[in-house]
Amino acid sequence: MFASSTRCDRAVPVSPLARSLLVMGLFSLVQGLPAWFFTLGLPALMRDNGASLSMVGLTWVVWLPQACKMLWAPLFDRPVVAPFGSRRGWLRALPLLMAGTFACVALFPPDGPLWPLLVLSLISASIGATLQIVVAAWLIGTLPAEGRAWANATGVAATVIGGMLGGGAILSIGTHLSWTFGVLLVAGLIVLLSFPVWLRADRGDDGAADQQTPAPCPPWSAWRQVASRPGFGPLCAVILCFGAAGGADVLVAALMVDRGFSAEQTGWILGTVATGSVIPASALVGWALRRWGCGPVLIVLYAVKAAVLLGLGLSGPLPAVAVAALAVVDFSLSGALTVVTWQLYMNAASDGGQAATGFGVLTSLDALMRFGAGILAGTVGQSFGMPTAFAVSAAAALLAGSGALILRLSSSADQTQ
Template sequence: MSRAPLRPTEAVRRSIEANALNFLIAQTHFVIAQNYLRGPDYYDVKSLLLREALLRAILHQMQRRSVNSSSTSAGSLVARRVFGKKLVLAPIILMGSFSLLQGVPSYFFTLGLPAVLRESGATLDLIGFTYVVWLPFAFKWLWAPWFDRSTVRPFGGRLAWLRFLAFLLAGFFLLVALFRPETSPWVLIALSLLCACVGATIQLILASWLIENADVKSRAVANAAGVAAMVLGAMVGSGFVLRLNDLFSWEMSIVAVSLTVLVFSLPAWVLKQDHPVTVKSTGTTVVERPGVAAWRRFLGHDRIGPMVLAIVCFGMAAGADVLVPALLIDRGYSASEAGWLLGTVATGSVIPASFAMGYLLRRFGVIAVMGLLYVAKAGVLFALIWAVHFLPATVAALAIGDFCLAGALTVGTWQLYMNFASREHSATDYGLMTSLDAFLRFLGGLSAGQVAVYIGYGSVFAGAALGALGACFFCFLLRERHSAEAGR
């Protein structure tokens, strides 16, 4: 019985080729030495030197290809083709899974729990306290410097911390099953704050892992997957969990969410490598001790001015979004119709928009795409100034477009912040930028509601549109920094 011939692996084949080239280079050296010893009649060695240079160039190219094509995927996850480009799946799967496991508890506390509390007779001021879930995301800069180091005691590397935090989040959320909304609302709010602290820390570590382990193009698709997964988590946390509560029990729905968190933490257990895998080294890494020095270093960045002004404009542009549901009600839609348009149609459209944004970021870069989308955002906001003169269907279309753009721009801002952050201080840089972003968006939404009471919708939408144009302008001021980071 004939056997198929054995074929050497790629690594063995490259090793054989490299050894053959080294042998030819050594042979060339020997011939050159012979010519020197034979005297002037044999002294013409120019062709031999050219041969040596050519062989060395070929060997150098082979070594570079060997390094670039070596296994850079983490664990058992392998490279695939996404959007026509070779891409490592590890960043996409890790970002998507952990964004979803953050999203389910977070949006349960901000969208699902208020409905349950109201149904049990809670007052509106008590329901308003459920939004404390977003406070840790605005203050995570306080503990961000601690995670600048790639290894932090007691758990070690970033993947080890993600595994621990996923268990901690599931455990905290499981405690919710012990307390009923009608009897222990303040305990549930306190648990929501604990879960939010864990979620904010997961966001920090996950972003740091991506900055260290993925190049710019891989991060673009990973951020797209993260936003899409966060939206999916919002749908599950605000709708599916309450449906389980109606069909079975409060305890059953909470246990289901806790198990979901654990299931979606599995990629952190599959990945074996916990060190940079695709980003070229920039030299010796020097990490400052956690504290004020890390924040001072970030504030001394040569492009900090345009970045801060861009974040301020992001908050201005997003602030008016809080008025869109009220605008739909004023244009004749019922509360259930407005909820369906924004909670199902608009929110669902964010998922394909996020992946389209990922493709655009890979193809054209974050600066060009962010600038174009903020011009589109400004156009939608300017149109909403005259919403009172439009048909209700037109206003609904503008509202859906506004939400869709908001989701796509979230992908862009994550990408922008990760590109701006340094690899040596990834947690501090990303934490400061996203904390300021969260605070200003919260302030923008609060201010929009107060201002609209006195001067109406139109002025608020006009101010938000100017903020969108300002965001476009300041993003383009960051283009030099982005160009420098494009090779990372």
Template sequence: MTTRGKLGLLATLYLAQGLPFGFFTQALPVLMRKQGLSLPEIGFTHLLALPWALKFLWAPFVDRFGSAAFGRRRSWILPLQAVSILLVTGLALTDPRKGLALMMVAALLTNLVAATQDIPTDGLAVDLLSDRERGLGNGVQVAGYRVGMIIGGGFLLIVFDRAGWRVTFGAMAALLALATLPVALFRERPSAAKTKEEPPGALGWIDVLKRPRMPLWIGLIALYKAGDALASAMVKPLLVDRGMSLEDIGLLIGVVGFCAGLAGALLGGYSASRFGRKQALLGCGVLQMLAIAGYIAPAAGYGGNAALAVACTLEHLTGGMATVALFTLMMDACREQSGATDYTVQACVVVIATGAAAVGSGFVAENLGYARHFGLGALVSGAGVALAALAFARGLIPLSRSPEPAISN
């Protein structure tokens, strides 16, 4: 399969995950704030993403079993995609007067299905991408996911404001169906037994944690993205409190987020391939920290909506760069026969850390105020970069294979 074909397939799979997740995590806080709910209550909605934090428990089962004829990864991905489409279609056919409570139930079920689908999708990415393709591959994956989130959290928020419940979720179901076509046409090759390693058992995630140098790496992963999550969780409530309409917020997050997030993901992938994993992780991390600090001035009342737009642009740009740099190293740490489990355990650490930060963000913002809240987010982000520098200096990054060197002039 050509590199272009691999990237196109993975982009659509991650877009399909980001589409409903974007609506429930980006649009739902805006709708809740419009109805007068408090910041702590909005923060607690991030608990609906709990399946993403717990999927490591059933990842070994997904990694171990699958249809050889239908494809080890594809035999999981296609049925789960179909269930996602049915869930969203059912939501479009329900009574919209049930409002936020129904959306929260739908968010939890959709997250459960999408989180499970993410396990074989990550495994497929590990299987398909060569070492040299991983930087760009992770860039395209994150870009696809961000495009899905922007469509769900930006464009569909505008549709919701103008056309209502049924049209919004009908459109989401149609987009999910379109995104399923590439994997439906894809013919996965049978797994080649290149190593003597056995697929992971029921407690395979414990074996991942027992690997040498993994404890420090787990802490690094958790800290590296926690500051960004702490800060970004309160951006939407801040926009509402500054008097922006649903349409204005949708345009700001949608247009700015689409362009900057897409560019950031691709830049992060290019950086990892061009300059090497270490330089990409540290450099993108510093830029992410500075971008988070960029929210402090507009949060304190300086610069108005123009300053908020600039801060939003920089945060999406650098957040995409840092995420891809981190995910590329996470993929390098995966073993061949347990790629889905290895990657899922690391991804769950990211989800748990960022989810905990997001859940607590409402309390932090309410007690410290928006400006100090974003300042704290920048400090936490900086601590993650410092820990990464220490880990590289002491050779504590747990790579299963040495990535190919950066491209030289």
């Protein structure tokens, strides 16, 4: 399974690649606009209003639907799924549901009760998780590995642009103009971004009818088929480390607030400067994936990630500007790692059919670990201090890099036999 992450030299036709990049870009923007508000803007607002680190860690509940999407992922191995029909029908409907859900955020300003915002984050994340499955299944059925590398890089860059609006612009607009105006502006952008899909007529090319599409089967049967693939167990073990390495990221916004930055400043630095740096990083990683494959890129990125997390944990004597710089690098690395892990999961899911189920299972495990690691990081930070929480995530990053190296060596040995 991991061996499939090596570079692919097949030529990708221009037209399908361009169409796939457009789809990936638009719908990654749709996901990024609300997701980054709930995972980046909301923690800063909570801390600025006096919330404890344990409460801040609860915002990572947004990962729960991502962790559970394997439950409904097998549905999208089928070419038609009620109530919206084909994959293109789902791509038309889901952004509208996302926009309506996010518009409800305008009813609950950040100085009021927080539980309605957490509930809306769960609903929004559930819609986003379903959208991610549909788009991934479409790409797996449309592009080879080389094309998916560019598509994943495009997706992360587009998600970042959405984050610059969802994580930064809403906080700035809410401070200087109106909370309601900022939220409704983003909801309107979500609707506009989905408009090109409505313009295209159904032509049977939505990737649902590819030759690898298996016959419909019960979810438990689909899960069993995915779990029986070679290399599934070791890959899952490494995914556990992937998730744990990202746990302390939930504390970065709180760390900046504690070091004297306001919620608006934190949202601008992380939601604009830091996330903006992910765009060139994603392009660079997309190129590196084509040249060297997932294994070597993961090893290097997680080694750097561990060093940055240790730096954040030991940042007490550093000036505030140095903390902000480390936070920018940390978010840039997180975006780059997302490109690689998406590529790894799509490549693994493309082996042996059941593309939607395979992608759903692997990304659900990843999200489950991130969900638990974020809450655990908040608890550890509250009980033992932020340096300990960052040190634990740094250790997990080193384990993730080591696991990627072991899988790389193992897949190389299998190929020589």
